[in-house]
Amino acid sequence: MRKLIFIIYIILPFISNAQNLQGVVFGNEEDGKTTLPGVNIYWQGTNRGVVSTDEGTFEIKKGNNQHMLVFSFVGYETKVVHVDNLDKLEVVLEPNLEIEEVTVVKKDRGTYLSAMETIHTERIGSAELHKAACCNLAESFETNPSVDISYSDAVTGAKQIRLLGLDGIYSQLQIENLPDLRGLATTFGLTYIPGPWMESIQVSKGASSVVGGYESIAGQINAEIKKPDSGEKLFLNAYANHHGRLEFNANTSLKVYKDMLSTGILVHASGLGIRNDDNGDGFLDDPLSKQLQISNRWKFTNYKGFMIQAGINILTEDRLGGQVGFEEGMAQSVSNPYGISIKNNRVTGFMKSGIVSQDQRTALAILTNFTGHKTNSFYGLTNYDASETRFYGSLILTRDLDKNAVHTLNAGVSFIHDNFSESLYNINLDRVENVPGVFAEYTLKPVENMTLMAGIRADSHNMFGTFVTPRMHFRYKINDHLTLRANAGKGYRTANIVTENNYLLAGYRKLQWHDKNMQEEAWNYGVSLVQDYILWGRELQINTEFFKTDFHSQLVVDRESSAEFVILSPLSGKSYANSLQLDVRYQPIERFDVLLAYRLSDTKHTIGGELKELPLNSRYKGLLNLNYSTNLKKWMFNYTIQFNGGGRIPRHYEEGQNLTDISGSFYAFQPYTVMNAQVTRYFRYWNVYLGSENITNFKQPNPIEGAYNPFNHGFDASNIWGPVVGRKVYLGVRFLLNYN
Amino acid sequence: MKNLAVFIVLIFGLTFIATAQKVENKVVCFKSDMDCANCEKTLTEHLKFEKGVKDLKVDHVSNTILIGYKDGKNTDDGFVKAIEKKGYKAEKISKADYDKVLKETAEKSNVHEAEIHKVRK
Numbered sequence: 001m002r003k004l005i006f007i008i009y010i011i012l013p014f015i016s017n018a019q020n021l022q023g024v025v026f027g028n029e030e031d032g033k034t035t036l037p038g039v040n041i042y043w044q045g046t047n048r049g050v051v052s053t054d055e056g057t058f059e060i061k062k063g064n065n066q067h068m069l070v071f072s073f074v075g076y077e078t079k080v081v082h083v084d085n086l087d088k089l090e091v092v093l094e095p096n097l098e099i100e101e102v103t104v105v106k107k108d109r110g111t112y113l114s115a116m117e118t119i120h121t122e123r124i125g126s127a128e129l130h131k132a133a134c135c136n137l138a139e140s141f142e143t144n145p146s147v148d149i150s151y152s153d154a155v156t157g158a159k160q161i162r163l164l165g166l167d168g169i170y171s172q173l174q175i176e177n178l179p180d181l182r183g184l185a186t187t188f189g190l191t192y193i194p195g196p197w198m199e200s201i202q203v204s205k206g207a208s209s210v211v212g213g214y215e216s217i218a219g220q221i222n223a224e225i226k227k228p229d230s231g232e233k234l235f236l237n238a239y240a241n242h243h244g245r246l247e248f249n250a251n252t253s254l255k256v257y258k259d260m261l262s263t264g265i266l267v268h269a270s271g272l273g274i275r276n277d278d279n280g281d282g283f284l285d286d287p288l289s290k291q292l293q294i295s296n297r298w299k300f301t302n303y304k305g306f307m308i309q310a311g312i313n314i315l316t317e318d319r320l321g322g323q324v325g326f327e328e329g330m331a332q333s334v335s336n337p338y339g340i341s342i343k344n345n346r347v348t349g350f351m352k353s354g355i356v357s358q359d360q361r362t363a364l365a366i367l368t369n370f371t372g373h374k375t376n377s378f379y380g381l382t383n384y385d386a387s388e389t390r391f392y393g394s395l396i397l398t399r400d401l402d403k404n405a406v407h408t409l410n411a412g413v414s415f416i417h418d419n420f421s422e423s424l425y426n427i428n429l430d431r432v433e434n435v436p437g438v439f440a441e442y443t444l445k446p447v448e449n450m451t452l453m454a455g456i457r458a459d460s461h462n463m464f465g466t467f468v469t470p471r472m473h474f475r476y477k478i479n480d481h482l483t484l485r486a487n488a489g490k491g492y493r494t495a496n497i498v499t500e501n502n503y504l505l506a507g508y509r510k511l512q513w514h515d516k517n518m519q520e521e522a523w524n525y526g527v528s529l530v531q532d533y534i535l536w537g538r539e540l541q542i543n544t545e546f547f548k549t550d551f552h553s554q555l556v557v558d559r560e561s562s563a564e565f566v567i568l569s570p571l572s573g574k575s576y577a578n579s580l581q582l583d584v585r586y587q588p589i590e591r592f593d594v595l596l597a598y599r600l601s602d603t604k605h606t607i608g609g610e611l612k613e614l615p616l617n618s619r620y621k622g623l624l625n626l627n628y629s630t631n632l633k634k635w636m637f638n639y640t641i642q643f644n645g646g647g648r649i650p651r652h653y654e655e656g657q658n659l660t661d662i663s664g665s666f667y668a669f670q671p672y673t674v675m676n677a678q679v680t681r682y683f684r685y686w687n688v689y690l691g692s693e694n695i696t697n698f699k700q701p702n703p704i705e706g707a708y709n710p711f712n713h714g715f716d717a718s719n720i721w722g723p724v725v726g727r728k729v730y731l732g733v734r735f736l737l738n739y740n
Numbered sequence: 741m742k743n744l745a746v747f748i749v750l751i752f753g754l755t756f757i758a759t760a761q762k763v764e765n766k767v768v769c770f771k772s773d774m775d776c777a778n779c780e781k782t783l784t785e786h787l788k789f790e791k792g793v794k795d796l797k798v799d800h801v802s803n804t805i806l807i808g809y810k811d812g813k814n815t816d817d818g819f820v821k822a823i824e825k826k827g828y829k830a831e832k833i834s835k836a837d838y839d840k841v842l843k844e845t846a847e848k849s850n851v852h853e854a855e856i857h858k859v860r861k
Contacts, residue, residue, distance in 0.1 A: 040776050042776050042778070044778070049776060070776070070778075072776060072777070631794070631795060632788045632793065632794075632795075632796055633788075634788070634789075683789060684785075684786075684789035
């Protein structure tokens with residue numbers, strides 16, 4: 001037996017067709033290249049490697065399927081080189097200036113604020129996405145201090161976010177740095193990105209870089225989808241909650257050609273088939289729903305500076321809500337129960353490509369996406385149908401103006417085509433936007449501690465003329481403990497009068513608008529200070545930030561001046577949003593993370609000639625998030641409590657209304673608390689999570705006004721400030737199989 | 741508010757149980773032949789789900805592995821097999837030797853880092 005093993009051992013190298021690859025490793029020092037001894041060299045994903053000799057040379061066996069050679073050495077940037085022949089290799093490693101950044105094993109920290117980035121950005125990693133059910137993008141912010149998430153109304157199940165105290169429409173949503181989830185997808189788009197598809201989310205506050213466009217007034221939220229070459233072979237996820245909601249997700253990826261071409265398929269199916277009316281108002285708490293999504297994406301890279309990614313996504317969604325007795329196919333009539341039906345069909349495609357020059361100093365990128373979206377809906381007797389075709393394209397050139405990247409220039413052109421066709425109350429609202437634009441952004445990084453970024457863009461809009469968007473960002477790392485950031489910038493967006501406000505159709509009052517088309521314009525200023533300390537051997541992070549948004553023109557939704565109409569009119573007077581936030585992150589005992597955050601919002605706008613608080617918006621928010629994982633991370637416990645401040649309810653006072661009705665809670669809502677908790681158990685290939693949302697079962701009392709008379713005066717399902725749905729208990733399982 | 745108090749007590753209770761149970765019945769140490777951080781990760785993820793594992797330290801710099809496990813649930817040889825299954829060497833060493841190797845590595849890397857700093861300056 002032993003002899004046989006010996007023989008196999010001898011001939012194995014020949015039959016496995018391994019050949020030797022030779023090369024030299026250098027370090028790029030100030031006085032030129034020097035050979036580097038002791039560098040770890042290994043094939044990516046394998047455990048076998050070699051160490052370079054005193055002269056920097058190495059020799060390593062190369063198998064047929066091995067292409068990615070990794071070079072790693074303390075004090076230098078790790079480099080991965082693609083090899084497809086046996087030519088002698090010369091590799092130059094760049095020194096890593098920040099020694100402390102060389103972490104051997106990357107620790108997944110959930111959410112963190114980077115000290116390196118110019119724009120104040122919160123990064124939400126996969127660890128954070130495991131802390132809650134995170135069925136979709138909307139639900140991923142439950143443990144986040146900066147982004148608020150709430151129901152838009154009590155009947156459609158639509159969720160909206162708020163950043164810096166401003167509605168989600170003022171934040172630019174992106175998928176992989178391409179503007180998305182806008183236009184017709186504004187209302188439901190946040191539920192269009194399934195949680196298990198996402199790799200990470202970045203939330204940046206304040207007007208962001210001009211490269212991304214003239215939108216993003218309050219900030220930018222970018223979701224990164226799992227890449228086909230990430231090594232995930234198969235991922236399965238199933239979720240169920242006790243209200244009857246079921247979700248299923250499956251992702252798979254495949255290497256098609258060597259390590260260069262890979263493809264991924266992502267599938268999502270979810271639905272709610274059970275009619276729930278826990279508050280007994282005769283209306284479904286959540287509409288019955290079905291959503292199907294399939295996505296296919298491709299990635300090609302030649303490892304010599306060229307990369308292209310493309311993909312397509314098809315979505316179909318059906319919502320049926322309203323009174324419990326309403327069935328699919330029933331006529332829209334006052335003699336039948338009040339029904340709501342919303343059908344969405346959407347196709348999106350994207351293509352991104354980039355090429356980097358030999359000397360790594362120049363890069364050219366093309367970013368494009370396309371969306372076709374159709375909505376057919378009715379709310380009681382009101383029909384709303386719409387379709388949108390959108391194309392976005394951008395060409396960006398990045399160039400380091402000198403060898404040490406002290407001066408960098410980003411410049412390019414972009415084009416937006418947006419074709420809307422909407423019909424409401426038998427009125428057609430059609431519009432075509434064509435917006436070519438040019439932009440340039442200059443980054444100055446005189447020292448490692450400081451970055452100054454100044455950008456400007458000019459866009460020529462076929463409806464609103466030419467406008468200029470200046471933006472500026474500044475970062476200064478004062479010392480090891482303090483990082484200061486400041487930004488100022490302008491933003492514009494086209495208000496989609498009906499699309500953005502279609503949840504208001506769930507009421508008796510009709511929408512009334514002054515202008516069919518209008519552009520919103522605002523300035524945003526912000527300053528933030530991130531403090532990092534080591535306290536009793538553990539990292540303590542304190543973040544303080546203040547942001548101010550000042551509107552010059554805005555579409556104001558007036559729900560309080562008229563008994564017959566919800567008035568959508570241009571702002572006349574002041575409108576601003578101030579947001580002051582403090583958050584502290586610390587680990588008091590090992591593996592026990594605490595996040596404590598508090599935010600004060602002061603958002604006011606002029607309605608009917610009077611400066612009033614933005615309605616249905618909490619004046620403050622407190623958040624405590626506790627996360628504990630056991631040794632070896634086999635168990636993870638997460639607990640979140642949100643303290644939401646009170647606010648204003650927009651109501652129209654009517655003649656003859658009883659004065660006792662309007663005392664206290666008529667115009668205001670009180671602070672309330674929401675609690676979530678989840679336990680996750682990890683196994684080698686799978687993990688199970690059990691959790692509960694809204695543990696205390698807090699529900700907004702009477703979310704639907706006039707619920708018993710939905711076709712009549714007084715019916716309104718859109719005055720929502722708190723949870724519509726009570727306690728939810730859910731169970732989910734994830735299965736993950738990686739390559740190698 | 742009462743609910744919150746109950747929950748916090750529960751969380752801390754669980755934490756306490758989790759820490760209190762960390763009594764290692766048996767400890768076994770190995771010298772291995774990992775080359776990189778990747779190997780360290782692979783082995784950690786593989787070994788932590790082996791039967792009986794309560795404590796685990798895998799380090800590619802010193803090339804050592806320490807496993808604390810519940811006696812009777814697994815054996816030293818069981819871990820040798822598990823490590824070898826992933827393609828690594830598993831040479832059993834005593835706890836004293838393990839500590840020694842770790843100490844030596846720590847000293848060496850300090851010197852190494854100091855040298856890098858010197859080179860930079």
